[in-house]
Amino acid sequence: MKLLVPVKRVIDSNVKARVKPDQTGVDLANVKMAMNPFCEIAVEEAVRLKEKGVATEVVLVSIGPQQAQETIRTGLAMGGDRGILIVSDTDPEPLAVAKLLKAVVDEEKPDLVLMGKQAIDGDNNAVGQMLSALLDWPQATFASKVEISGGKAAVIREVDGGLQTVEVQLPAVITADLRLNEPRYASLPNIMKAKKKEIAMKTVADYGVDVAPRLKVLKVAEPAKRSAGVKLETAADLVGKLKNEAGVI
Template sequence: MKVLVPVKRVIDYNVKVRVKPDQTGVDLANVKMSMNPFDEISVEEAVRMKEAGTATEVVIVSIGPKQAQETIRTALAMGGDRGILINTDETVEPLAVAKILAKVIADESPDLVLLGKQAIDDDSNQTGQMLAALLDWPQGTFAYKIEKDGDALTVTREVDGGLQTVKLATPAIVTVDLRLNEPRYASLPNIMKAKKKPIDEKAPGDYGVDISPRLSVVKVTEPPVREAGEKVEDVATLVSKLKSAGAI
């Protein structure tokens, strides 16, 4: 089984995001960038499939600037076999991402596309679903557990009421959630080996996809500052304050 894993270069989740003074977006100058955490989980799951003999090849693909090669190299150091970079400095919205991935999939013919449920920069949570619609492939979103079941996949999903299990015929699209696994750290020897693994570089125009934005950002603002908490002397005072606040 061939697995395709899209990954995205985003601001590291440990970094405190700063809004530009003109409120046109987030300040990316001199900010540490890393692989989207949900995509790390999808890479880890694909590598585990290969180690278990379920998957035969793990292909990493990223859409972004030249620096996204570093993100691909990180995924290759975790166990990916080769990478594809769709090089663009433009902001690519989820629909355009899905259209580009559909073209990549037509070239690569994977049996499974495994991607994070969302990116932590825009939180769109749309690409996997749009990709499944474009390809008319079965999809399993918010995956908590993935198991090979003959020629099909059994995916346990996280839903509001608990867990739901679905069976997907392959080829299929699966988006992963946080509790699927714990991503490994890339070892130094694997990081060195990843530098020798191939990365093909292309452009959106090579696939005939228009990446012109359909949305425009009106304003970006920081969230309001949280008010400081208040200490109380005893339980009776706590209950009294909760009642006056309408919490109980």
């Protein structure tokens, strides 16, 4: 059973993002980059499935600049078998990413695509669903537990009413939620081994996919700074603030 795990290179979650002076985007110059946390969870789950004997191969794929090889190497050090990098100088929109991943799926023919539910830079939460539609495969999103047997995947997901269990026939697309697992730290021997593992270099042109942007970013701005808190003496003062100043009651 082959698993395909898309991974994305994003700003490290511990780094404060800075907006460019012209407000055209986020400044990535001299900023520490890392694997998207949700992608990291998906890689961990794929490796665990391999360790259980459910999967035989874990293939990582990333779309981004040449430096995204390091992101793939991180996944290979965690236990992935090989990687594919589709070199792109721009950050493709979700639909373009889904189209490129479909082309990779058509080529690799995995039994399961296991991916993070969203990337922390764009927060679109759209690629998994779009890929499922393009492939005409069943999908199970926001997975907090995955069990595979008999050509089917049972997925537990959190919903407003509690926990929901869905079953999908493989091949399928599953997106990982935060509570699915705790990703491991790669050991030094595995990091050294990962340097020798194969990463196939591709380009967007190799797949003949239309990745023309359909959205236009008008402006990127930092969130408004929070005002200082106010200490109130009585409950009546609190009600007055909420009613007269905040306007929430």
